[in-house]
Amino acid sequence: MSLSEAVGLVLARPARLLGVEPFFAEFIAGMEERLAERGLSVLFHVVTTHEEEIATYRRWAGRALVDAVVVVNLTADDRRPAVLRELGLPTVVAGAWQGDQPGTAAVPTDDYQPVREAFSRLYALGHRRIARVTGPAELVHTRTRTKALLDSCREAGIEPMLVEGDYSAESGARATAELLGRTPRPTAIVYDNDVMAVAGLGTAKELRVEVPGELSLLAWDDSTMCQLTTPALSAMRGDTYQYGMSVAQSALELIDEGEAARRWSPALGFVGRGTTAPPPGEPAVPGAPEDPAGAREEAGPQGPGEPVG
Template sequence: MASAKSKVTITDVAKAAGVSNSAVSYALNGKPGVSEKTRKRVLEVADSMGWKPNSAAKALSAARTHSIGVVMTAGSKLLGAEPYFMELLAGIGVELEKEDYSLLLRFARDETEALRVHRNWIAAGSVDAVLIFNVEIGDARVELYQQHPEVPALVFSDPSVSGTLTTVSSNDADGARQIVRYLHDLGHRHIARVAGPERFGHTYIRDRVFNEETSNYAMAYDCLHSDYLPEEGRECTERLLSLPNTPTAIVYDNDVMTVEGLHVALSKGLRVPDDLSLMSWDDSYMCTATTPSLTALARDIPKLGEKIVPMLYAMIDGKHVDNQLEPNYHVVTRGSTAAPHIEA
């Protein structure tokens, strides 16, 4: 009986109710996004077809794989070069270990290949849940897992880009506010930022808050977007430093680009932090390797692991899990930031 029920898909319910798959997903997961009338009809239709929210997940509980799936899309070059992301995975892995859970890792060349891996996982029941990073606006993975609630997906992003899926959100708005306030209080009145890709939800939020906060403080603000790659860190720094009015501080959306920005600044004979302050959004061991070491906005990774792993287990058990915020960021002050040097 349980296995028969699990064969009723969201698509079946959507067809029978005459609504979209997304509407069914919103309705069944008790999330906003559909009218009460539609929700009622969907629940009636789903019930008549033998569907129960998470019935598939519950039916599968005897066949747990004890694996949490993660598909990386960056090439091996950037991967090794982004220690903060590996520290994050290791922090989660250490916590998963306590219940004998594994991380199932795939290294896809691009988004299309990544989506294929996710589809295969769903079809084969290869993982008990997935972690999804770097969500884009209109992300195909979000659409896919909305249609397959039998594989719970925990999304590292703002709920605004994650549909009905459960999210754990870094507090990007607060992080952006902390950085602007920190640099403002040091005395900076013109800052720049080398941001991540505009297609990512968290970039959108950071962009908005940086604009608002620098405006509130009456600070000048320049922003260039990148794909997080080292060479872009160099190029964007070159461009920012060739402006008629150069900023007195630059913030980078990852550690790798900050390191490259430092090298560009030093090679131009600039003193860091006396002539130019630099700061990394996301901390890692790499930020302590440079001279001067890099001031960074840091996550508390062990705390994050302790927070999200119980969420995963609850989702795997078919329980309703509320969206959560990551532990707050904090500024780790090192040698790359100081008061700006003002010409006499």
């Protein structure tokens, strides 16, 4: 039974990133739609550290301001689920989490297989020098994506290039310039979000590196920004809006029943546009599409073996 008529969401990250990154806007919109059906809303707060985030939870619990909370961007040895359990706040973890405590549910993402798919798409086009601009290294999903790329490269007998970013345009531009300054430089770069990818495309243009003639680029979390660049950015696409709705559904089940059905975030799939092509002098592997737009594969409605909804 809802008491406060709100579900809390705290983001520990620089507020300036929220104005340019579409992911959380879509995620929150999905949450709001599902919660509104029950007369609830999202209580949203931005802080800079996890300590401030935990202090927010303590304040919310003390004042009974929320009926449940959603935790995002888990890190290794994350304290937040345990603190929320002590506070007695029903909690939905959005992302990979192995815990199994009463009053806590997870809507995990598959961060491994989509990286393998992204790699296989680029490898099939003929790329052998593949780089990735990652999100913050302490995040669990960053580590999972990194492992997926390392495993793929090891199996293919090639060496990956990794540069850490922080999801900002500045870090995407900086990492791209660093990678393009290497000898040999990569022929393909995968970015952990759309903002860094758009910035990377701008940097490549400034350095007069032709995309996709000399360099292929692939963004994570497709967005309108990716579709409006010139050329339009190829991306790994998932249904972020549905993800938010699924998380909200789990929160409602926790509020009502104390437990939630197991569900996954929607799967990601490759969407080829104008920034992926064979590298210079390397025709695509037989059987791989010459035109990456012809390789379009929409994200499926479910994760590995688990339904969404």
